[in-house]
Amino acid sequence: MRVLSGIQPSGSLHLGNYFGMMKKMVDYQEHHELFCFIANYHAMTSVTDGKALAKGTLEAAANFLALGLDPEKSVFWVQSDVPEVQELTWALSNFTPMGLLERCHSYKDKVAKGIAPNHGLFAYPVLMAADILLFGGELVPVGKDQKQHLEVARDIAIKFNNQYGDVMVIPEPDIDDELATIPGLDGQKMSKSYKNTIDLFLDDKALRKQVMRIVTDPTPVEDPKNPDTCNVFQIYRLFLDKQQEQALRQRYLAGGLGYGEVKQELFETVRDFFAPYTRRREELLADKEQLRKILAEGAQKARYAASKILRKVRKKTGLVY
Numbered sequence: 318m319r320v321l322s323g324i325q326p327s328g329s330l331h332l333g334n335y336f337g338m339m340k341k342m343v344d345y346q347e348h349h350e351l352f353c354f355i356a357n358y359h360a361m362t363s364v365t366d367g368k369a370l371a372k373g374t375l376e377a378a379a380n381f382l383a384l385g386l387d388p389e390k391s392v393f394w395v396q397s398d399v400p401e402v403q404e405l406t407w408a409l410s411n412f413t414p415m416g417l418l419e420r421c422h423s424y425k426d427k428v429a430k431g432i433a434p435n436h437g438l439f440a441y442p443v444l445m446a447a448d449i450l451l452f453g454g455e456l457v458p459v460g461k462d463q464k465q466h467l468e469v470a471r472d473i474a475i476k477f478n479n480q481y482g483d484v485m486v487i488p489e490p491d492i493d494d495e496l497a498t499i500p501g502l503d504g505q506k507m508s509k510s511y512k513n514t515i516d517l518f519l520d521d522k523a524l525r526k527q528v529m530r531i532v533t534d535p536t537p538v539e540d541p542k543n544p545d546t547c548n549v550f551q552i553y554r555l556f557l558d559k560q561q562e563q564a565l566r567q568r569y570l571a572g573g574l575g576y577g578e579v580k581q582e583l584f585e586t587v588r589d590f591f592a593p594y595t596r597r598r599e600e601l602l603a604d605k606e607q608l609r610k611i612l613a614e615g616a617q618k619a620r621y622a623a624s625k626i627l628r629k630v631r632k633k634t635g636l637v638y
């Protein structure tokens with residue numbers, strides 16, 4: 318099975334990115350054909366500082382590698398190193414009804430927040446469709462926030478195939494119910510735009526500060542508490558196995574557990590969990606030439622895979638004359 322997904326290099330990573338998508342990708346590489354990329358073209362819709370984008374791209378690569386992505390077992394590249402994706406985007410644009418894009422929640426939410434809409438933001442899902450279809454991605458691990466974009470990709474692929482035969486593989490979203498939406502400090506979806514994240518690779522002081530900001534209710538320490546409505550519990554459980562989760566649940570129900578105490582435990586758990594990855598990330602970022610080499614090799618493999626599908630597209634659409 319060919320598994321494919323990407324991540325934008327548009328700032329720091331948070332637990333939502335990690336549990337919603339990155340951890341699953343790393344797990345998949347053991348038994349599947351994994352395609353993973355840094356979506357720097359996509360990030361251009363929000364990052365307009367060129368230096369920041371370039372720096373963020375190398376950092377995003379180091380992040381994924383530090384978290385366990387193995388470039389020997391997977392195809393790992395930077396989106397713009399395979400510019401063929403833009404050619405496919407154009408071909409697919411001609412099979413994308415305007416209404417399909419106008420209905421996209423992500424676009425509508427951003428416009429509602431006051432972001433001046435431009436064509437890049439509007440056409441974002443077509444580029445995402447091209448990312449997947451260019452490599453014949455069969456399964457796409459994403460958080461629930463990307464579900465609609467996946468449906469758009471499927472619709473476009475079906476329309477293209479209706480016209481030109483079975484060229485595109487129709488992708489399936491891979492959304493784990495338990496991890497579909499990782500909640501943030503306030504219980505809403507964890508998201509950079511909501512400023513409610515717990516970030517990866519922070520120093521202890523900054524991490525502790527974020528964890529202590531988790532919103533809790535005013536139940537007194539001695540009273541029993543409801544784990545299912547507690548934001549601390551909902552984040553903590555991501556790090557626990559079933560038995561440990563049950564034990565924590567019992568402590569909530571028994572009363573006598575203060576939110577300060579459980580937040581301190583969560584802070585230590587997150588810190589210890591990511592400590593080895595943080596060290597590995599620093600080592601990777603210390604040798605940028607080596608990082609660029611890994612990405613160049615990945616781009617070569619990705620371009621080879623892309624050329625197979627693009628050749629068919631060019632022929633079918635009449636670009637080969």
Ligand code: AQP
Binds near residue numbers: 336337458497
């Ligand atoms: N809270 C979340 N729960 C589950 N999955 C999530 N993802 C993001 N937030 C959650 C998944 O992470 C992957 C990378 O997505 P991205 O590069 O688009 O990350 P993002 O959108 O930048 O994350 P934010 O914080 O939500 O950014 P803004 O606020 O800028 O939109 C995707 O698979 C995504 O589903």
